[in-house]
Amino acid sequence: MKKIFLFLTCMAILISCNNPGTEKTVVTPVTTTTLSKTQLKDKIMGGWAGQTIGVTFGGPYEFRFQGAFIADYQPLLWYDGYLKNTMENIPGLYDDLYMDLTFVDIFEKHGLDAPVDSFANAYAKAGYALWHANQAGRYNILHGINAPESGHWLNNPHADCIDYQIEADFAGLMSPGMPNTASEISDKIGHIMNYGDGWYGGVYVGAMYALAFTSNDIPFIVSEALKTIPQQSEFYQCINDVIGWHKQYPTDWKQTWLEVEKKWASDIGCPDGVFHPFNIDAKVNASYVVMGLLYGEGDFTKTLEISTRAGQDADCNPSSAGGILGTMIGYSNIPAYWKLGLKEAEDIDFKYTTISLNDVYQIGYKHALQNIEQNGGKIEGEQITLPWQAPVAVKFEKSFDGLYPVNKIPVTWSEAKDEISFDFEGTGFVLKGNCSPWANTSDYVFKTELYLDNEIIEKPLLPVNFTTRRHELAWNYKIPKGKHSVKLKILNPSKEHTIYSSEAIIYSDAPVDGLTLNMQKAKGISE
Numbered sequence: 001m002k003k004i005f006l007f008l009t010c011m012a013i014l015i016s017c018n019n020p021g022t023e024k025t026v027v028t029p030v031t032t033t034t035l036s037k038t039q040l041k042d043k044i045m046g047g048w049a050g051q052t053i054g055v056t057f058g059g060p061y062e063f064r065f066q067g068a069f070i071a072d073y074q075p076l077l078w079y080d081g082y083l084k085n086t087m088e089n090i091p092g093l094y095d096d097l098y099m100d101l102t103f104v105d106i107f108e109k110h111g112l113d114a115p116v117d118s119f120a121n122a123y124a125k126a127g128y129a130l131w132h133a134n135q136a137g138r139y140n141i142l143h144g145i146n147a148p149e150s151g152h153w154l155n156n157p158h159a160d161c162i163d164y165q166i167e168a169d170f171a172g173l174m175s176p177g178m179p180n181t182a183s184e185i186s187d188k189i190g191h192i193m194n195y196g197d198g199w200y201g202g203v204y205v206g207a208m209y210a211l212a213f214t215s216n217d218i219p220f221i222v223s224e225a226l227k228t229i230p231q232q233s234e235f236y237q238c239i240n241d242v243i244g245w246h247k248q249y250p251t252d253w254k255q256t257w258l259e260v261e262k263k264w265a266s267d268i269g270c271p272d273g274v275f276h277p278f279n280i281d282a283k284v285n286a287s288y289v290v291m292g293l294l295y296g297e298g299d300f301t302k303t304l305e306i307s308t309r310a311g312q313d314a315d316c317n318p319s320s321a322g323g324i325l326g327t328m329i330g331y332s333n334i335p336a337y338w339k340l341g342l343k344e345a346e347d348i349d350f351k352y353t354t355i356s357l358n359d360v361y362q363i364g365y366k367h368a369l370q371n372i373e374q375n376g377g378k379i380e381g382e383q384i385t386l387p388w389q390a391p392v393a394v395k396f397e398k399s400f401d402g403l404y405p406v407n408k409i410p411v412t413w414s415e416a417k418d419e420i421s422f423d424f425e426g427t428g429f430v431l432k433g434n435c436s437p438w439a440n441t442s443d444y445v446f447k448t449e450l451y452l453d454n455e456i457i458e459k460p461l462l463p464v465n466f467t468t469r470r471h472e473l474a475w476n477y478k479i480p481k482g483k484h485s486v487k488l489k490i491l492n493p494s495k496e497h498t499i500y501s502s503e504a505i506i507y508s509d510a511p512v513d514g515l516t517l518n519m520q521k522a523k524g525i526s527e
Helices: 035-059 081-091 091-110 116-124 132-142 163-167 169-173 179-190 198-210 219-226 234-248 253-264 282-296 300-309 316-329 357-374 514-526
Strands: 013-015 025-027 033-036 379-381 383-386 403-411 421-428 428-431 446-450 454-459 461-463 475-476 481-491 504-509
Touching: 033 035, 035 081, 035 091, 035 169, 035 198, 035 300, 035 316, 035 357, 035 383, 081 091, 081 421, 091 116, 091 163, 091 357, 116 132, 116 179, 132 163, 163 179, 163 198, 163 219, 163 282, 163 316, 169 179, 169 198, 169 316, 169 357, 179 198, 179 219, 198 219, 198 282, 198 316, 219 234, 219 282, 219 316, 234 253, 234 282, 253 282, 282 300, 282 316, 300 316, 357 379, 357 383, 357 481, 421 428, 421 504, 428 481, 446 475, 454 475
Parallel strands: none
Antiparallel strands: 013 025, 033 383, 379 383, 403 504, 421 481, 428 475, 428 504, 446 454, 446 461, 446 481
């Protein structure tokens, strides 16, 4: 494939000497890229097909390997017809896609300048099940907490989770060569469900897609896209580390994986990942995407294998990596092996949508053309000139600032099972639990009162319906440091439905070194 460069990162190269009479020569950077309409559409098709192939390939291993990679001796499944079979029989696997398509559909119906509320309401009221930041954001929207507050960490315990990262493909695919335009789209939509590092994951993925239209140099795409992320953020630092470790260990992705695990794998936000090997944090899973791209070296098979074998969200990560690489090389250059059965799947509507791959190939191409023209590009006959954008860092945000998980404690139910209570010392808490077994469609809503130190601070509504549930029962991250009591009182107990809860996570204003603490205790007792 012909190599395309959007620009050289230097603004000018001055060739000069101190000797008198030497002239200065200025080399002007290339500031535009020209593609044919056929090339543009091929890349857009490659992006959508690549992410569909990736999520299907990684599906069986999603969170089956937590804090461990998949060993080489274990073969990973792929066969002719697997795509169609999965799309028809395991449609819930494709939350990466049907979330993307919800937003694509809004652009199609309301134009490129559609307001944020149209995107928020569309996904909040959709019929599909969601998890983590997506579900917390949905609950907030349905209960009057609008974007961007719906994704803020004070209102969303999953603000740093992977959610927008797995959905940001559309932002890059409709912004060829325009990473900052992709960032603007992500600012609007990504804050519906995420904040801080969780939002940065989507900004970064969108920028990599945008740059994949203009370069087939993977290290360049990975590094250049990172310029859209503030350097003081942990997301930037984590991905920058991966780039450095790849240079240090250029043939050993597992060593880089180990370095990520040692430095970055301790989750402090997601209640399901704190004190647990489960990790859905955006930066850690983004590091697996980057590992797949860098160590995959442009080979589709190696890229999917590595990003899947890295574990954790092992379907979403090869989906992102496969989509970015598919955009770079184009649909026509995805190896035939990975397109086995693709034709038979391309007319199947993704569940909860009326859009198939063949549909989004056309719609995505249309939106990209509109976005190119709106941002100063040109379409002349069969030739398209993409506008030039040097990546610019978005604003700095930090979730869970000054909070550190220090304990996980059991919670106590009253004898009548109508109250949950516990005592703690710290600055915040999350009460884990649910009242929504999978597939529950009841309209029943528990009415509750949340007490902190015997004063009502909230009246949470807890729907039993799984689609509209609250992901956690209660939380508060802004409590003066000290000893506190918490009580969740159920005002309308039900004989048919139950609230389940077994533990609370406690936060304070300083981290605890568990190893040092126990060594000090042991030493004190011994002495």
